[in-house]
Amino acid sequence: MKRFVLPPDCQGEGEITLSGKDFHYLCRVRRLKGGDSVPAMLADGRRFVLVLTEKGTNTCRARVEPEPEESRENQSRPEEIAPIELYQAVPKGRVFDDVVRRCVEAGVTRIVPVYTEFTVGGAARDTAERQRREERLQRVARSAAEQCGAVRLPEIAQAIELSQIPSFDSNTEAAFFLHQEPLAEWSLHRYLEASIRKVVLAVGPEGGFSQRELRLLEHKGFRPVYLGPQVLRTENAAFFAVAAIRVLLLERESWTTRKK
Numbered sequence: 001m002k003r004f005v006l007p008p009d010c011q012g013e014g015e016i017t018l019s020g021k022d023f024h025y026l027c028r029v030r031r032l033k034g035g036d037s038v039p040a041m042l043a044d045g046r047r048f049v050l051v052l053t054e055k056g057t058n059t060c061r062a063r064v065e066p067e068p069e070e071s072r073e074n075q076s077r078p079e080e081i082a083p084i085e086l087y088q089a090v091p092k093g094r095v096f097d098d099v100v101r102r103c104v105e106a107g108v109t110r111i112v113p114v115y116t117e118f119t120v121g122g123a124a125r126d127t128a129e130r131q132r133r134e135e136r137l138q139r140v141a142r143s144a145a146e147q148c149g150a151v152r153l154p155e156i157a158q159a160i161e162l163s164q165i166p167s168f169d170s171n172t173e174a175a176f177f178l179h180q181e182p183l184a185e186w187s188l189h190r191y192l193e194a195s196i197r198k199v200v201l202a203v204g205p206e207g208g209f210s211q212r213e214l215r216l217l218e219h220k221g222f223r224p225v226y227l228g229p230q231v232l233r234t235e236n237a238a239f240f241a242v243a244a245i246r247v248l249l250l251e252r253e254s255w256t257t258r259k260k
Contacts (some may be wrong), residue, residue: 001149004040004050005142006064012042013066018061021139025146026052038118044103073254081249082174082196083109084242087165089116089205091234093172096133102239104144107246111141113159118207134158147150162213168188168200168221176225177202177217178237188225192248199245203238 004026018026026032032052040050047067054061088099090113096236100111137156145153168175174196176188192199200207202222210218218224225241232240 001039002146003047003149004038005146005153006040006042006048007049008043010042010064012046012048013063013064015053017059017061023060026062027052027055028185032135039067039192041152043153050062056058056070075163079248082199084199084201084245084249085110085112086114086242087114087200087202087240089114089162089203089209089234090119090159091205095235096137099111099235099238100137100140100156101144101246102235103242104141105148106242107150108154108242109152109234110155110157111137112157113137114162114165114202116205117157118205119212127168130159163216165202165217165220167219168198170221170223172196173198173200173221175200175202175220175222176241177214177222178204179208179214179224179226188227188244188255189248191223191225192245194251201241201245201248203241206234 007018007022008014030038032038032055034052034055037049037051040048042048049065049067051063051065052060053063084107086103086108088096088103090096091099096113103111107165134156141156144150158253163237174191174194176191176199178201200222202217204213214224227237227241227244
């Protein structure tokens with residue numbers, strides 16, 4: 001179900017004023033009138049109902065109400081699968097908008113922009129420019145979450161250098177990096193058989209990770225994953241991998257082991 005994501009300054013129940021893109025979406029795109037309501041949620045996934053109470057020329061007033069108990073009972077339960085985090089090498093231009101949009105719709109829960117040796121343009125040194133990029137990506141994520149009915153708003157983290165990626169525990173976390181050559185010891189299916197609390201995916205730029213970066217990722221607990229011979233653009237590779245991981249996690253209960 002599509003849900004309107006309430007603005008960050010909204011803490012829950014009460015009256016709020018909406019303007020800008022929120023006003024445009026509710027009153028121009030959804031064409032709500034006074035008394036109309038839409039399902040809504042906070043970034044953390046708490047669910048509400050937004051009731052439009054007053055519509056102006058460029059702003060509107062609305063009341064945030066608790067979601068009715070019967071609505072909660074009639075809706076399917078949120079998917080109980082391990083969260084999926086994406087460490088995505090920053091592509092050139094606004095390609096990152098497509099990465100965020102597609103991966104949020106595929107089910108990613110957190111996206112961390114990463115600067116690598118082959119990142120075109122390098123890290124944005126200007127603080128104002130970095131902030132503008134982060135705000136734009138957050139808007140894209142919010143729009144995608146509303147479109148696909150995500151159970152919570154995915155986090156867009158601050159950009160980091162690849163060397164700043166944390167280490168992961170292979171006993172409880174599945175961490176992968178995509179590699180064009182079939183270096184993987186196991187299939188993605190087998191990697192995800194174990195009980196894990198989080199899946200982490202690292203996707204490189206168009207030029208791929210350097211050999212030094214590949215060694216670094218392996219040292220941090222990442223394992224190579226091969227998803228076939230197709231050469232995918234970086235924005236498509238991330239979406240392809242996140243979607244595959246999510247489907248496997250959703251279908252774990254129906255997996256069967258066949259002996260040769």
